[in-house]
Amino acid sequence: MTQDVDPEKIKYDNFDARYYLEHYYSTPNGFEGGPSIEPFIFAAEKAKEYVHADYAKSSRDEVQSWIRNDPTAFNWKEYVRVSLQLEGKAGSKEEVEAKERHMRSVFKATVFCDILTESTEVIERGYEGPYDVVHCVGCMDLCPSYDAFTVAVRKLSGLVNDRGFLHLEMGVDTTESSIQDTYIVGDTTYAKRLHVTKDGVIEALRLAGMSTTLVYEYVEDNEASAGYKDHILMIIGQKNI
DSSP states (O other), X not given: OOOOOOHHHHGGGGOOHHHHHHHHOSSOOOOOOXXXXXXXXXXXXXXXXXXXXXXXXXXXXXXXXXXXXXXXXXXXXXXXXXXXXXXXXXXXXXXXXXXXXXXXXXEEEEEEBOTTOSSSOOBOTTOOOOEEEEEXXXXXXXXXXXXXXXXXXXXXXXXXXXXXXXXXXXXXXXXXXXXXXXXXXXXXXXXXOOOOOHHHHHHHHHHTTEXXXXXXXXXXXXXXXXXXXXXXXXXXXXXXX
């Protein structure tokens, strides 16, 4: 798969995945993609097969380290314990270990993806799906325009089964605020180039042949760590047939 030359994308070649995990995942408080397996932790009991995909090699390496049960891998046990408690279980050490074994048994691969590529191949060959659920968090912020965003959504919808679901989580503009234009991980500043409203996201899903089934909005408060707040949209589209 050809990687396009984009100065903002190139920054992710040196993305500090471990710094990101250690500074943003000290306690269970939400879920994201990148080097995180948190979405999988909470979906594991329903998944027969799970594929993790990310642009940054460091993120894929972090996830692969956990799959191999490498002793240096990031410790997700507290997240697993919380997920068990939400399922009505005690979250004992034995239950945590059993769930981690199950997760590793259905974890198929961690592979390269690039939703902004000019190619039609968004994800590594052999993993094109279709999938029952595609979960995309934070990636859309890098889209340089609304047109690029609608193309990316259409490409992701192509990975989804008929009547399957595409779950997006992303910052959006509101009448009260605009999304922060940058975020910092370690010593690197990354751009958030896309400015879009909730209605714009719903329209992009419609253009991709999907009906909106769930919309949830919340404010991500990063005042203490980064000096800003973002309005986050979680939205699920279902593919029409």
